[in-house]
Amino acid sequence: MSGKPIHITQFDLERLRKLLLDAQSTSYRKSDYLERLQMEIDRAEVVPPKDIPSDVVTMNSTVCIEDLDTNEEEIYTLVFPENADLSQGKISILAPVGTAMLGYEVGDSFEWEVPAGKRRLRVKRILYQPEASGDYHL
Incomplete structure (x- = not known):
């Protein structure tokens, strides 16, 4: 986790809050x-979907992430749990x-604990962002 503020859309915030609330009744x-x-x-920092910069990772964005330790690139689409499928790159x-x-924005680097240890990652580019494509409620 970084100290730099992140940006999310109001629409994503509402859906994420619902996800967190619903998860309280599960394992x-x-x-x-x-x-x-x-x-x-x-x-x-919460912004209206139409005002989110096109270089910010939002829900349903397809992103190229670079591992700063191995220089390997990984492409993921950020989805809600019911749509996750790692074989299709949906995380x-x-x-x-x-x-x-x-x-996070293109160019931002961050560290994050994963089960295998700490990963250092950088957002290299966004291949698709729903809001930049006019899909404000995807």
Whole structure:
């Protein structure tokens, strides 16, 4: 987690709050992942979907992430848990890397704890962002 503020859309905030509320009645309720997501939401600057810069990672964005230790690139689409499918590159917002990339801009670097240890990542480019394409409610 970085000290730099992140940006999320009002629409994503509403859906993420619902996700967190719904998760309280599941086995996830005591999950560190939920706590981390809540912390990220709490520190976010919320903007209307039409005003989000096109270089910010929002929900349903397809992003090229660079691992700063291996220089390898990975492409993920950030999705809600019910749409996650790593074989298709769809990573859940509840996965450590999914939570980590939400709200960051192209060029931003961040560190995040994952089950295998700490990863240092950089948002290299955004291949698709719904809001930049006019899809404000995807």
